[in-house]
Amino acid sequence: MSTRVTRRPYTRSPETFDRRLLAPMILGSILNPVNSSIIAVALVPIGAALGAPPSQTAWLVSALYLATSIGQPVVGRLIDLYGPRLLFLVGTSLTGIAGLVGLLAPNLVVLVVARVLLGFGTCAGFPAAMSLIRSEAERTGRESPAGVLTALAVSSQTIAVIGPSLGGLLIGLGGWRTTFAVNIPLAAAGLALGLLRLPRTPRPERGPDDRSGLDFPGMALFAAMLISLLFFLMNPRLTYWYLPVVTVLAAAAFAFVELRREEPFIDLRVLGGNLPLLATYARTLLAYVVSYSFLYGYTQWLEQGRGLSSSQAGLMQLPLFLTGILVSTTTGRRKEIRGKLLVGAACQLVACALLTAFGSHSAIWILVAVALVFGVPQGLNSLALQNAVYHQAEPARMGSSAGLLRTFMYLGAIVSAAATGAVFPHRADTAGLHHLAWFMLAVSALFLAITAADRSLRRIGRTARPD
Numbered sequence: 001m002s003t004r005v006t007r008r009p010y011t012r013s014p015e016t017f018d019r020r021l022l023a024p025m026i027l028g029s030i031l032n033p034v035n036s037s038i039i040a041v042a043l044v045p046i047g048a049a050l051g052a053p054p055s056q057t058a059w060l061v062s063a064l065y066l067a068t069s070i071g072q073p074v075v076g077r078l079i080d081l082y083g084p085r086l087l088f089l090v091g092t093s094l095t096g097i098a099g100l101v102g103l104l105a106p107n108l109v110v111l112v113v114a115r116v117l118l119g120f121g122t123c124a125g126f127p128a129a130m131s132l133i134r135s136e137a138e139r140t141g142r143e144s145p146a147g148v149l150t151a152l153a154v155s156s157q158t159i160a161v162i163g164p165s166l167g168g169l170l171i172g173l174g175g176w177r178t179t180f181a182v183n184i185p186l187a188a189a190g191l192a193l194g195l196l197r198l199p200r201t202p203r204p205e206r207g208p209d210d211r212s213g214l215d216f217p218g219m220a221l222f223a224a225m226l227i228s229l230l231f232f233l234m235n236p237r238l239t240y241w242y243l244p245v246v247t248v249l250a251a252a253a254f255a256f257v258e259l260r261r262e263e264p265f266i267d268l269r270v271l272g273g274n275l276p277l278l279a280t281y282a283r284t285l286l287a288y289v290v291s292y293s294f295l296y297g298y299t300q301w302l303e304q305g306r307g308l309s310s311s312q313a314g315l316m317q318l319p320l321f322l323t324g325i326l327v328s329t330t331t332g333r334r335k336e337i338r339g340k341l342l343v344g345a346a347c348q349l350v351a352c353a354l355l356t357a358f359g360s361h362s363a364i365w366i367l368v369a370v371a372l373v374f375g376v377p378q379g380l381n382s383l384a385l386q387n388a389v390y391h392q393a394e395p396a397r398m399g400s401s402a403g404l405l406r407t408f409m410y411l412g413a414i415v416s417a418a419a420t421g422a423v424f425p426h427r428a429d430t431a432g433l434h435h436l437a438w439f440m441l442a443v444s445a446l447f448l449a450i451t452a453a454d455r456s457l458r459r460i461g462r463t464a465r466p467d
Contacts, residue, residue, distance in 0.1 A: 017136050017148055024193035025132055028088055028125025029152055030159040031095055031186060032406070035064060035118050036292075036413070037163025038170075038179045040299040041310045045176040050108050054300065054428060058234070058421040061296060063112045065410035065417070066230050067119025070223045072410075076127035076403025077265055080396065081214070083201020084128035088194045094121030096187030102180025114180060121187075123403070126156075130402035132198075134395055149390060153383040154328045162321055164299055168314025217257050218265035225250035230411075233418045266400065276456040277392040277401070280385060281408045283341065286447040287381045288412030289419075290348050290440045294374055297420040297436045298355070300428035302367070305360055319368050323375025328383050337384035338457035344377035344384070345448035351377075352444055355437035360430050391460050 039060055047057045079087050098117035105111045133148055170178040225247055232243035258264040271277065295317075302313040331340060351373040358366070385405065393401035419439050423432035451457070 016140060020197045021132055021136070022148070022151065024088065024190065024197050025125075025129040025152065026155045027186070027190050027193060028092065029129050029156050031092070031125050031183070031190070032064075032068060032119075032122035033156045034159045034163050034166070034186070035115075035122060035183065037159070037295060038167040038182070039064075039115075040164045040296050041167040041303070041314045042171060042176045042179045043296070043300060044303045045171055045310060046108075046111070049176065050111075052108050053426055054424045055421045055426075056108065058417050059108075059112050060115050061417040062230065062234050062414055063115040064119040065413045066227065067116045068123060069230065069407045069410045069414070070226050071120045071123035072127065072403035072406040073222070073266065073400050074219050074403070075123040076131075076399035076401070077397075078214075079124070079127050079131050079399035083199075084124070084131050084399075085194065085198040085200055087124040088128045088198060089191060091121050091124030092187050092190035092194060095183050095190070097121070099180050099183025099187065102183075103177050105177075105180075111180075118183065123406075126406055127399040127402040128198075130390070131399040133390070134398040138395075149387055150328065150383065153386050154325060156382065164295070164314040164317040165321070166314070168309075168311035172311045215258070215261055215263065215265035218254060218261065221250050221254035221257060222265065225254055226407075230414050233414055234421070236418065236422075266404070267394075267397065274392060274394075276454070277389065279450065279454050279456070280388040280392060281404060283447060283450055284385050284405055284408040285412045285415075286443050286450070287344070287348075287377070287385065288409045289415045289443045290352065290447070291378065291381070292413040292416035293419060293436055293440050294351075296416060297424065297428070297433065300420070300424060301358075301430070301433045304428040305430045305433060306362065306367070307360070316367055316371060319371040320375040320378055323372050324378035327376055327379025331380065331383070335387070335460065337387055337460050338451070338454075340380040340384040341451045341457070342448070344380035345444060345451055347373055347376040347380075348444040349441065349448065352437050352441040355440070356434050358430065358433060358437075388457070388460060 043054065043057045043060065046060065047053060075087055075091065094117060098114050098121050101117060102111060102114035105114055129152055133152070136148075166182075167179050170182060174181075228243045228246040228250060232240055232247070235243075255268060258266060258268045299313050299317070302308045302316055303310060308316065334340075351370055354366075354370045354373065358370075389401055389405045390398075419436060423435040423439075
């Protein structure tokens with residue numbers, strides 16, 4: 001005699017966050033960090049295989065961030081208008097295609113193209129997740145789902161730090177091409193989760209003269225402004241004097257167009273009146289200049305200046321990963337962010353100061369110690385900045401506001417890549433590391449000053465967010 005077990009269909013509770021959304025949200029959000037960090041230990045093997053110096057392989061870093069800096073707010077705006085599901089599926093598909101292109105790439109130029117595709121493909125994950133968190137908060141009546149925000153931040157920062165170790169393992173198993181191929185199974189999993197679990201969003205009603213809020217001139221001018229700026233940052237020479245001029249002209253035209261549109265791509269009136277949000281974006285830029293300088297510059301020095309293998313250099317990032325996870329999980333549910341940012345800034349200063357004393361024969365325990373210190377701001381800053389945007393941004397533009405957060409993140413990465421290329425023109429030696437450390441020290445001091453002067457941070461976590 002057999003007993004038949006009947007499964008009850010899953011139904012969403014009206015009072016709790018829909019837990020089925022967590023898997024696609026987290027997977028989508030980590031696609032960009034994993035590709036940002038995994039390349040750190042692959043730069044030297046790629047350069048050796050293709051005969052490219054660090055100044056050229058730096059484009060593999062910049063290409064992804066250039067595409068992401070432009071794509072994040074654009075995709076975020078599309079998510080605000082059409083919902084997260086469609087954009088999530090399109091972006092995840094493009095990520096898988098990019099992984100295949102990188103796997104088969106015959107030269108550095110094609111690898112750069114693959115990184116551009118990865119940048120655009122991984123744009124949707126984070127703004128889609130933030131949009132889902134906001135919609136679930138409105139559905140359940142819980143204004144600040146701290147646990148979900150913490151899970152999102154911890155997963156992104158975890159994979160960002162695991163990336164070098166994962167990259168070293170993959171390179172040891174199958175060569176540097178595996179760092180691109182890993183996107184193929186990740187994209188397949190993302191597509192399956194997105195199709196099965198993300199809710200469909202009704203198409204917006206369109207009138208005869210309605211363009212669904214898509215501001216193509218604004219998007220084009222925004223892209224022109226960022227491209228010219230980032231190309232100059234990668235080649236800061238007098239011969240490229242015209243690039244800053246193009247940046248200023250594009251910025252002026254962008255402001256002119258956006259201030260006159262009924263549905264602008266980026267609402268400059270709202271953004272200009274939201275000084276706390278602007279300050280958060282500025283802090284994000286500074287924090288990630290330091291973070292990515294350590295991730296890329298320090299990792300290259302470990303391989304060429306200290307003489308470690310790619311796998312060993314990846315393992316040296318594990319103390320940072322463990323510290324970051326411990327800090328995030330123990331402080332994640334505390335809504336106050338000012339103290340987190342101040343402690344994170346102070347630890348950045350200490351870690352950068354330690355780097356100025358490193359040499360080619362520095363003991364392993366000293367390398368582990370500096371990674372442990374860097375793990376504290378890794379665990380505090382990303383979570384605090386993400387929570388700040390959640391509380392400071394206009395709810396109706398959560399997707400584009402979250403996208404802009406990532407844009408400033410990757411502007412910081414571009415600046416760090418330019419600095420790394422400048423101090424390591426031919427080889428990642430100890431003298432270059434010291435120059436990079438002094439640059440990071442100055443940026444960390446500015447981050448601390450801006451945070452200490454911002455009194456608006458005191459209100460987050462102490463008073464309710466206004467409707």
